[in-house]
Amino acid sequence: DAKTTQPPSMDCAEGRAANLPCNHSTISGNEYVYWYRQIHSQGPQYIIHGLKNNETNEMASLIITEDRKSSTLILPHATLRDTAVYYCTSSGGTSYGKLTFGQGTILTVHP
Amino acid sequence: GAVVSQHPSWVICKSGTSVKIECRSLDFQATTMFWYRQFPKQSLMLMATSNEGSKATYEQGVEKDKFLINHASLTLSTLTVTSAHPEDSSFYICSASPQGGWGTQYFGPGTRLLVL
Numbered sequence: 001d002a003k004t005t006q007p008p009s010m011d012c013a014e015g016r017a018a019n020l021p022c023n024h025s026t027i028s029g030n031e032y033v034y035w036y037r038q039i040h041s042q043g044p045q046y047i048i049h050g051l052k053n054n055e056t057n058e059m060a061s062l063i064i065t066e067d068r069k070s071s072t073l074i075l076p077h078a079t080l081r082d083t084a085v086y087y088c089t090s091s092g093g094t095s096y097g098k099l100t101f102g103q104g105t106i107l108t109v110h111p
Numbered sequence: 112g113a114v115v116s117q118h119p120s121w122v123i124c125k126s127g128t129s130v131k132i133e134c135r136s137l138d139f140q141a142t143t144m145f146w147y148r149q150f151p152k153q154s155l156m157l158m159a160t161s162n163e164g165s166k167a168t169y170e171q172g173v174e175k176d177k178f179l180i181n182h183a184s185l186t187l188s189t190l191t192v193t194s195a196h197p198e199d200s201s202f203y204i205c206s207a208s209p210q211g212g213w214g215t216q217y218f219g220p221g222t223r224l225l226v227l
Contacts, residue, residue: 034215042116043204043218044155087154097213098149099206101155 003027004088009106012082018075020105025069031092033064035086035101036071037107046089047073078081078109115207124195124227132190132222134205135163140185141207145216149202150202161188161205168190168218195226 005023005055012018024033036044048055048062050071052090061074075082087104091097114137124130134144144161159180160168167180179191188207192199204221208214 036218041113041221041223042201043221044206046215046217049215091216096143097161097208097211097216098157098214099155099211100146100157103154 004092006088006105012078012109014109014111018078020073022085023070031090033071034089036087039084073097080109083109095108113217115217115219117222125198129193134188134219136186139209142211143189144207146190147204164169188203197226201227207209
């Protein structure tokens with residue numbers, strides 16, 4: 001079973017920030033939080049990952065709460081091409097590199 | 112970097128035939144690859160872990176004799192769906208990491224299989 005829970009869908013206006021939440025209260029202390037997205041009929045695309053500290057790259061920012069029970073993926077300026085299913089998952093620890101995917105969040109960016 | 116390819120991108124076959132899907136790491140070596148399956152409107156489900164030079168490890172409920180995995184080199188893993196049936200129609204996706212099984216997984220573009 002997935003160790004993460006996400007809202008099934010979210011909307012965002014183009015050019016605005018998209019904040020996607022994820023609850024992962026049961027992951028172990030040495031498991032990383034990973035975010036991927038999947039555009040229709042394609043393989044998942046890696047976005048970002050983190051363990052304890054907040055992370056930022058050219059695609060997004062990841063904010064992890066101090067207790068590591070939840071995190072938020074931030075797309076600072078959403079575009080129409082960011083419309084996709086976003087998956088929050090975990091890897092590492094006893095999970096090795098295996099990723100368990102939940103249902104994800106369908107993000108729809110509208111003009 | 113960290114590009115993973117799959118071939119073919121889609122395949123249509125008759126019931127009872129076997130289909131081979133290739134997964135290649137193009138710019139890195141992968142001692143471990145993972146195979147996933149995704150049915151329409153559902154999430155990805157891990158099928159098996161492919162280990163170079165050794166037997167694959169299958170997830171519970173996945174028939175190892177039906178889904179044959181061969182990881183003969185550090186850049187290639189193959190998944191063969193034997194005696195395919197319409198219920199095997201799905202989207203098959205592989206992943207691999209330059210850091211082996213522990214690192215960030217990068218996914219292939221997927222192979223869509225339709226069994227008639």
